[in-house]
Amino acid sequence: MNQDDSSHAGGDFPEIRQEVARLCSRYPGEYWRRLDAERAYPTEFVRDLTESGYLSLLIPEAYGGSGLPLAAACAVLEEIHRAGCNGGACHAQMYTMGTLLRHGSEVQKENLLPAIARGEVRLQAFGVTEPTSGTDTTRIRTRAVRDGDHYVVNGAKIWISRTEHSDFMILLVRTTSREDCARRTDGMSVLLVDIREALGNGLSIKPIRTMMNHATTALFFDNLRVPVANLIGEEGRGFRYIMDGMNAERILIASECIGDARFFVDKASRYAIEREVFGRPIGQNQGVQFPIARAYIQTEAAAAIVRDAAAMYDAGLPCGSKANMAKMLAAEASWAAGDTCIQTHGGYGFAEEYDVERKFRETRLYQVAPISTNLILSHIATHELGMPKSF
Numbered sequence: 001m002n003q004d005d006s007s008h009a010g011g012d013f014p015e016i017r018q019e020v021a022r023l024c025s026r027y028p029g030e031y032w033r034r035l036d037a038e039r040a041y042p043t044e045f046v047r048d049l050t051e052s053g054y055l056s057l058l059i060p061e062a063y064g065g066s067g068l069p070l071a072a073a074c075a076v077l078e079e080i081h082r083a084g085c086n087g088g089a090c091h092a093q094m095y096t097m098g099t100l101l102r103h104g105s106e107v108q109k110e111n112l113l114p115a116i117a118r119g120e121v122r123l124q125a126f127g128v129t130e131p132t133s134g135t136d137t138t139r140i141r142t143r144a145v146r147d148g149d150h151y152v153v154n155g156a157k158i159w160i161s162r163t164e165h166s167d168f169m170i171l172l173v174r175t176t177s178r179e180d181c182a183r184r185t186d187g188m189s190v191l192l193v194d195i196r197e198a199l200g201n202g203l204s205i206k207p208i209r210t211m212m213n214h215a216t217t218a219l220f221f222d223n224l225r226v227p228v229a230n231l232i233g234e235e236g237r238g239f240r241y242i243m244d245g246m247n248a249e250r251i252l253i254a255s256e257c258i259g260d261a262r263f264f265v266d267k268a269s270r271y272a273i274e275r276e277v278f279g280r281p282i283g284q285n286q287g288v289q290f291p292i293a294r295a296y297i298q299t300e301a302a303a304a305i306v307r308d309a310a311a312m313y314d315a316g317l318p319c320g321s322k323a324n325m326a327k328m329l330a331a332e333a334s335w336a337a338g339d340t341c342i343q344t345h346g347g348y349g350f351a352e353e354y355d356v357e358r359k360f361r362e363t364r365l366y367q368v369a370p371i372s373t374n375l376i377l378s379h380i381a382t383h384e385l386g387m388p389k390s391f
C-alpha cells in the first residue's frame with residue numbers, strides 16, 4: 001500500500017481508492033457467486049487485502065501498520081463494496097484491533113499488533129451478542145471466574161462472525177454478576193482468546209447458515225481456561241472498552257453501505273441506459289429515471305454524514321450520535337438503492353448472474369447489525385432530544 005497516502009489526511013484518499021479498485025477487479029462477480037453458493041470464505045481475497053496492507057492500515061507505524069486515519073479505512077471498505085465485493089469477511093480486524101490498541105497492555109500490543117500487521121495472525125472475531133440477552137448487552141451471561149492465573153469461562157454467544165477464520169477473538173464476559181454491581185454496565189471484562197488453543201479445549205464453534213454468505217457462528221464455552229495475562233485493561237471495565245470501539249465499527253460499516261449503494265446506483269443507471277423496451281431505453285421513462293436519481297441523492301446525503309462522522313472520530317471528538325446517524329442513513333440508502341436496482345432490472349434483477357440479488361441480500365444485514373435501527377432511533381431520541389429512556 002502507498003504510505004504517501006497519509007498526506008491526504010481529511011481528504012478522499014484517491015490513490016488508495018484506485019489501488020483497492022484494481023485489487024477488487026481480480027475478484028469479479030463469478031468469484032463471489034461461487035462462494036455464495038457454497039457459503040465459503042473468500043480466503044484469496046482476504047489474503048490479498050492483508051498482503052497489500054489494507055487490513056492493518058489503522059495500526060500505528062510503531063507496531064508495523066500504516067497509521068492512517070479512520071477515513072482511509074472507510075475509503076477502502078467503500079471501494080470494496082462499490083466493486084461488488086464484500087468486506088464483511090474481514091472488516092472486523094480494522095476495529096477489533098482498536099480495543100487492543102487503546103486498552104491493551106504494552107506486552108499484549110507488542111505480542112500481537114506487529115504480527116497482525118505482517119499478516120501472520122488474524123484478529124477478526126468480536127464476541128458480544130448472546131442468545132438470551134440480544135441487544136441488552138448488560139444482561140450477558142457468559143461468565144469468567146478467576147482460578148489462580150486463569151479465568152474459567154462458561155456460557156454461549158451467538159452470531160459471532162469469522163471465528164473459524166480468525167486466530168484471536170475479543171470476548172466480552174461477566175466477571176461480576178449484574179446484581180452485585182452498582183451500575184449495570186459494571187462487572188464486565190474483555191478477554192483476548194487464542195482461538196487456536198481454545199478450540200476443542202472448552203470452546204466449540206457451530207456455523208450458522210444465513211441468507212447471505214457471512215461466516216457467522218454460535219460459540220459454546222465449557223470451562224474454557226483463559227490466562228489472566230489475556231485480560232484487556234482492568235477487570236470490570238469491559239463494557240466501556242467495547243463501547244469505545246463501536247463508533248469506529250459503525251462508521252466503517254456505514255462506508256460499506258455507501259459502497260453498496262453506489263454499486264446499485266451505477267448498475268441500475270447503466271442497465272436503464274442499455275435496456276430497450278417499447279423501442280427506447282427504459283431509462284428514458286421518468287418512472288424508471290426518478291427512483292434511480294432519488295437513490296443517488298439519498299446515497300450522497302448519507303455519504304456526507306459518514307464523512308463527517310469519520311472526520312469527528314479522527315479529530316478525537318465525541319461522535320456517538322453522528323456514528324449512529326451515519327450507520328442508519330447509509331444502511332437505509334443502500335437498501336433503497338438495492339430495491340430500485342432490482343426494480344430497474346425487472347426479472348433480471350432476480351437472476352444470480354447479475355449480482356444484484358446477492359448484493360441485495362448482503363446489504364440488508366446492516367439495518368440489524370452491528371446495531372439495529374430502533375436502537376439508533378432510541379439513542380438519538382434520548383441523547384440528542386432529551387426524551388426519557390424506554391429501557
Ligand SMILES: Cc1cc2nc3c(=O)[nH]c(=O)nc-3n(C[C@H](O)[C@H](O)[C@H](O)COP(=O)(O)OP(=O)(O)OC[C@H]3O[C@@H](n4cnc5c(N)ncnc54)[C@H](O)[C@@H]3O)c2cc1C
Nearest residue numbers: 126127128129134135159160161216369370371372374391
Ligand atoms: C449475520 C450477523 C453477523 C453478526 N456478527 C456479530 C459479531 O461478529 N459479533 C457480535 O457480537 N454480534 C454479531 N451480530 C449480532 C448483531 O449485532 C445482533 O443481531 C443485533 O445487535 C441485534 O440483536 P438481536 O439479534 O439479539 O436482536 P434483539 O435484541 O432480540 O432485537 C430484535 C428486534 O427488536 C428490536 N428491539 C429490541 N429491543 C427494543 C427496544 N427496547 N425498543 C425498540 N426496539 C427494540 C430490535 O431493534 C430488533 O429489531 C451479528 C448478527 C448477524 C445477523
